[in-house]
Amino acid sequence: DSFVSTTNQASNEKVALAQQISQNFNATMDGFMSSWESRNRSQDIMSQKQSDATLGYERIYDTETGEIYKATNGFTDVYDGKRYKAVTDDNMYAEPISGYIEKQ
Structure with a gap:
């Protein structure tokens, strides 16, 4: 035992x-x-920023809907409205875009 x-x-x-x-x-x-x-995630954000710069885009967001768009570089320089603002939060680069906005 x-x-x-x-x-x-x-x-x-x-x-x-x-x-x-x-x-x-x-x-x-x-x-x-x-x-x-x-x-x-950090690498994805850096890659998106590099891609946007290479392709001639900047990220903007719609202040009313929160949707994110790619706009032609310089869009925020000539846009004087209040609805679209430049993306300032890097995390927004990890979100999908809703479309493209081209300068007219």
Whole structure:
């Protein structure tokens, strides 16, 4: 009985240790994934800005609807209305656009 009891106790301790190691590993991997996803979002925003600059666009948003558009560079220089404003929050670059606005 003593041998069986000691063996069961040792086995239970090893199982508990394995569970703790697994939990620590999962927490570490969750941290890695969170960092990766944040990096991806930052990289996506930088890529969108670079693409807009290369293609000759600036991002604007409709103050009434919140929709985001790509407009020809210089749009905000000649637009004197209040409805469309230049995007100032980098997170808006990660949002889909609703269309394009070309200078007339």
